[in-house]
Amino acid sequence: TGGSCAAGGSIMARALLKIQRYFRRKPVRFFSFILLYLTAGSLVFLHSGFSGDSGQAGRDPLTLAENGPLSSESRGLGLIGRVFKDTRRAARFGPPWMKGNGQDGPAWVSAGSRSRGAKGKNTKETEDGRAKYIGCYVDDTQKRALRGVSFFDYKKMTVFRCQDNCAERGYMYAGLEFGAECYCGHKIQAANVSESECNMECKGEKSNLCGGANRLSIYRLELSQESARRYGSAIFKGCFRRPDNVTLALPVGAVIQNMSVDKCVDMCTEKEFSLAALAGDKCHCGFPTILFTLHEPEEEELCIHRCAGEDFESCGNDEYFVVYQTQVQDNRCMDRRFLPTRSKQLTALASFPGAGNTWARHLIELATGYYTGSYYFDGSLYNKGFKGERDHWRSGRTICIKTHESGRKEIESFDSSILIIRNPYKALMAEFNRKYGGHIGFASQAHWKGKEWPEFVKNYAPWWASHTLDWLKYGKNVHVVHFEDLKQDLFLKLKRMVLFLGLEVSEDRLLCVVGQKDGNFKRSGLRKLEYDPYTPEMRATIDGLIRTVDATLKQRKVTRVPEDYRPR
Numbered sequence: 001t002g003g004s005c006a007a008g009g010s011i012m013a014r015a016l017l018k019i020q021r022y023f024r025r026k027p028v029r030f031f032s033f034i035l036l037y038l039t040a041g042s043l044v045f046l047h048s049g050f051s052g053d054s055g056q057a058g059r060d061p062l063t064l065a066e067n068g069p070l071s072s073e074s075r076g077l078g079l080i081g082r083v084f085k086d087t088r089r090a091a092r093f094g095p096p097w098m099k100g101n102g103q104d105g106p107a108w109v110s111a112g113s114r115s116r117g118a119k120g121k122n123t124k125e126t127e128d129g130r131a132k133y134i135g136c137y138v139d140d141t142q143k144r145a146l147r148g149v150s151f152f153d154y155k156k157m158t159v160f161r162c163q164d165n166c167a168e169r170g171y172m173y174a175g176l177e178f179g180a181e182c183y184c185g186h187k188i189q190a191a192n193v194s195e196s197e198c199n200m201e202c203k204g205e206k207s208n209l210c211g212g213a214n215r216l217s218i219y220r221l222e223l224s225q226e227s228a229r230r231y232g233s234a235i236f237k238g239c240f241r242r243p244d245n246v247t248l249a250l251p252v253g254a255v256i257q258n259m260s261v262d263k264c265v266d267m268c269t270e271k272e273f274s275l276a277a278l279a280g281d282k283c284h285c286g287f288p289t290i291l292f293t294l295h296e297p298e299e300e301e302l303c304i305h306r307c308a309g310e311d312f313e314s315c316g317n318d319e320y321f322v323v324y325q326t327q328v329q330d331n332r333c334m335d336r337r338f339l340p341t342r343s344k345q346l347t348a349l350a351s352f353p354g355a356g357n358t359w360a361r362h363l364i365e366l367a368t369g370y371y372t373g374s375y376y377f378d379g380s381l382y383n384k385g386f387k388g389e390r391d392h393w394r395s396g397r398t399i400c401i402k403t404h405e406s407g408r409k410e411i412e413s414f415d416s417s418i419l420i421i422r423n424p425y426k427a428l429m430a431e432f433n434r435k436y437g438g439h440i441g442f443a444s445q446a447h448w449k450g451k452e453w454p455e456f457v458k459n460y461a462p463w464w465a466s467h468t469l470d471w472l473k474y475g476k477n478v479h480v481v482h483f484e485d486l487k488q489d490l491f492l493k494l495k496r497m498v499l500f501l502g503l504e505v506s507e508d509r510l511l512c513v514v515g516q517k518d519g520n521f522k523r524s525g526l527r528k529l530e531y532d533p534y535t536p537e538m539r540a541t542i543d544g545l546i547r548t549v550d551a552t553l554k555q556r557k558v559t560r561v562p563e564d565y566r567p568r
């Protein structure tokens with residue numbers, strides 16, 4: 001079964017898509033795009049569960065409304081969440097005066113391909129019989145038959161949805177297993193077996209078969225023109241000095257005639273590597289490791305060297321490699337499990353709602369290889385791969401426990417905590433969108449312009465501050481992480497979190513996490529608000545609260561609030 005990783009919220013979706021399309025042919029500029037993207041507050045992480053969402057959104061107005069371009073969580077409340085609602089502890093954080101409201105709400109990105117928007121078309125084509133069933137195949141959890149991205153959905157998997165997701169990412173094959181799991185790949189690395197062994201109904205459509213136990217029903221996808229080009233598309237990572245030992249750092253390489261970015265990316269994708277490094281007429285494939293960390297990008301000019309097969313592309317040279325990230329999933333950080341022995345120490349992953357808690361959970365799960373738990377229960381998160389979600393928060397089987405609580409008693413029940421602090425201006429907007437977004441995932445103009453927004457700010461802004469101050473005051477052994485710093489320097493901040501959790505750091509694993517962070521990023525979730533929703537009075541209040549928090553952080557000798565939102 002696949003794990004799951006997802007995305008943080010953001011603004012500027014459409015603009016970014018456009019920019020990205022524009023820069024596709026000008027890869028050198030792609031770096032600026034990534035920077036812009038990060039500044040916009042959006043990091044996407046996508047593996048299994050969340051890729052599942054993406055295929056549906058945008059298919060037609062109906063499913064779009066259901067899935068929303070934004071929050072898988074808010075949606076889950078309506079759909080899957082319902083199933084568990086009565087039997088499990090409900091979400092119950094909130095300002096002390098509010099009971100039982102909502103869930104965590106970083107804006108999950110769930111729709112849109114990073115390559116382009118013309119997905120509906122693609123979808124249609126698959127539907128019109130562009131995918132051909134080719135047989136029932138053996139699968140093995142240790143050696144997957146299809147090694148691209150994967151996702152699962154125990155409620156709603158359909159053949160079409162799986163095909164759609166794989167096609168969208170440019171894969172050649174889509175395979176369904178166990179009624180609920182979808183695997184994509186560029187080649188099938190297993191033997192076929194008798195049809196009778198693929199005998200499980202799809203969870204989302206009883207009329208179709210979706211493999212069996214360790215059996216895959218595999219389809220070959222006839223890629224449209226659109227997908228074919230997407231297959232060649234990849235994320236520009238930058239210009240990097242050649243590693244000391246190329247064969248060690250990038251184990252597979254070949255000389256390519258009429259070299260182009262697409263040719264090298266295709267080769268590395270075909271060989272299931274997440275990095276394609278171009279060096280003149282040579283193409284090297286590998287993964288980011290301590291031998292090739294991608295931590296120190298060079299001036300892009302150093303890499304400029306016209307590709308033999310593509311006049312407008314730069315193919316690097318012997319000393320400086322142009323590096324792209326392919327769509328191949330880096331599986332080195334995808335495995336997760338529960339703690340082998342129950343921990344007596346309970347570590348909180350505390351944050352104000354809307355401050356990126358779920359994103360942090362993803363990062364921690366990938367970086368440590370252990371599931372995280374939650375003080376609440378959200379069925380949709382469970383179904384998307386947060387297996388620790390169903391544990392009681394005191395089970396001791398999870399590496400840390402998500403919570404938005406801010407009561408002294410709740411805080412004191414943890415032995416240590418990672419406290420995520422996010423710019424309140426951003427967190428409030430994210431939470432407001434989540435709270436009023438309903439199925440579509442965005443608060444409507446009426447909410448922003450009406451009395452809800454000022455009311456919300458009045459209640460929540462002070463809670464942002466008291467939440468933080470309470471954790472600093474009552475929390476034992478608090479490790480402060482600023483959301484903005486985490487985005488800025490994921491590797492280092494994540495490394496510190498892993499150390500704080502008392503685990504050994506595997507740098508290769510961290511590099512895998514960092515690579516996967518934007519490895520599959522998609523259209524960002526938050527619709528850009530056309531105007532500034534904060535009035536001068538609100539700003540005065542919030543700035544005052546930030547100052548108070550900042551002063552306390554300073555006094556506690558921990559990292560102060562980032563400059564970019566520290567009032568001057």
Ligand SMILES: *[C@@H]1O[C@H](CO)[C@@H](O)[C@H](O)[C@H]1NC(C)=O
Pocket residue numbers: 135192193194195
């Ligand atoms: C595997 O596929 C081939 C070609 O489609 C078919 O002839 C053969 O019977 C299949 N093997 C099994 C065990 O069904």
Ligand SMILES: *[C@@H]1O[C@H](CO)[C@@H](O)[C@H](O)[C@H]1NC(C)=O
Pocket residue numbers: 245246247248
């Ligand atoms: C690179 O590493 C390989 C494998 O360890 C080794 O055989 C080779 O000699 C090294 N090459 C250089 C140039 O150091």
Ligand SMILES: *[C@@H]1O[C@H](CO)[C@@H](O)[C@H](O)[C@H]1NC(C)=O
Pocket residue numbers: 257258
């Ligand atoms: C490379 O380009 C030349 C000239 O356009 C063409 O004749 C040749 O077939 C190409 N070679 C490959 C391997 O694509």
